[in-house]
Amino acid sequence: MIRTANVLTTPAERPSPAQDRAQMIGVGTAVSPDSYSQQEVLDTFAIDDARIRSLFLNSAIQRRHLTLPPIDADGKRVMESQGELLDKHKAQAVDMGGRALTACLKDAGAELSDLRHLCCVTSTGFLTPGLSALLIRELGIDRGCSRSDIVGMGCNAGLNALNVAAGWSVAHPGELAVVLCAEACSAAYVFDSTMRTAVVNSLFGDGAAALALVAGPREDALSAPRGPRILSFESTLITDALDAMRYDWDDAAGKFSFFLDPDIPYVVGAHAEEVVDRLLGKSGLRRSDVRHWLVHSGGKKVIDAVTVNLGLTRHDVRHTTGVLRDYGNVSSASFLFSYERLLEELVTKTGDYGVLMTMGPGSTIETALIQW
Structure with a gap:
């Protein structure tokens, strides 16, 4: 208990x-x-x-x-x-x-x-x-x-x-x-x-x-290894792209229909640096201090845009692309599929920093800084 x-x-x-x-x-x-x-x-x-x-x-x-x-x-x-x-x-x-x-x-x-x-x-x-x-x-x-x-x-x-x-x-x-x-x-x-x-x-x-x-403290009955602590969050709302991802009512189909603007990968990519640097700056960190990147599997073009704008490597986003390959975009759950895969690798070490990053309607970029 x-x-x-x-x-x-x-x-x-x-x-x-x-x-x-x-x-x-x-x-x-x-x-x-x-x-x-x-x-x-x-x-x-x-x-x-x-x-x-x-x-x-x-x-x-x-x-x-x-x-x-x-x-x-x-x-x-x-x-x-x-x-x-x-x-x-x-x-x-x-x-x-x-x-x-x-x-x-x-x-x-x-x-x-x-x-x-x-x-x-x-x-x-x-x-x-x-x-x-x-x-x-x-x-x-x-x-x-x-x-x-x-x-x-x-x-x-x-x-x-x-x-x-x-x-x-x-x-x-x-x-x-x-x-x-x-x-x-x-x-x-x-x-x-x-x-x-x-x-x-x-x-x-x-x-x-x-x-x-x-x-805070836990009883010894919870024997699972301790994971990372959550240090901080940062977000940005791209108001100029408020309608770039949305649900509309489709009269012809008689149901809701989701819309994705073709330019959304570039919009997200262009704003990724701002919010990530703000997140890291609060802790006096730079991108090079982050060992683990868990980015939402939003689609090939979205991943490419974020990777280029943040100066990441293919290795940095290996779990992001792997989840997209094996499951597609599973919406809000995607970054946790990547986190599970990272843990299965057994490569994290005490003191390592990680960044969690998700993107969605708004248009919105959400980030969190974690540390093992």
Whole structure:
């Protein structure tokens, strides 16, 4: 069990600055059951437009997990209504989210009964009550568990949620918080013959990821290795590109349709230096002091633009490109898929700095500085 720290009354008993920081102590991921290559998706929907095929096949994505529409008596995919897509979102978010949360707690050496705050992120459907309430009921989590839901902030929202949960952890030392990003991107597709929808349809996949946090002392029962502490956050809102990534209502399709401006990679790249240097400057650091970069797998052009503008190497973004290759863009969960892969390498050392970076609607860049 995790206990709440005793009230500290003297300077000698107060925690060090490091103990005042939230610490990342466990991570877990999950995906929907079925995966498809880009060619298989093209074949499934009989897409023969050369421009759209090129978009799919030159995306740097090999496979994605997707929950495709059902098949009718003629073997064709049935286009789903907005209501059916919302039902799909709910079912997938609860399923993937529950599995990611369970894996995360196991990695942290914790139990469901230890969980005191659950912060859920979804961008691919709307739920009221939110995903946090549904998971508390589904998994039998203590009904006294505090919760928050972040909806509609898009691919950057994982770091917005981490900021919220890290603050909660510091205010409740010794108690366990979890950030859970569950994105059923299959529930946010419109299928037509336009390049607008093709850009989105070629990119996103289903996935969920959870991250466990605690600040202050922990009991020995939590035997998972201590991960990095979260030092600070910085963000920037690019107001000139407010409409570059957005949901619009499509009257013809009778559902919401996501729009991505073709210039968004260059917009994000052009503003990456500003926010990262502001983040590092607060701690007296330079980019060369950062050993680990965990950048959102937003798409090949986005990754290339950020890499060039920040002066990163292919090795620096190896997990970003690897997640894009194997899962596509899993929206707000993407950076945690990369973080899990970094931990699996066993290359981090005490004192190493890392930068987490996500991008999404707004247009927004969110960053966090961590240290092992």
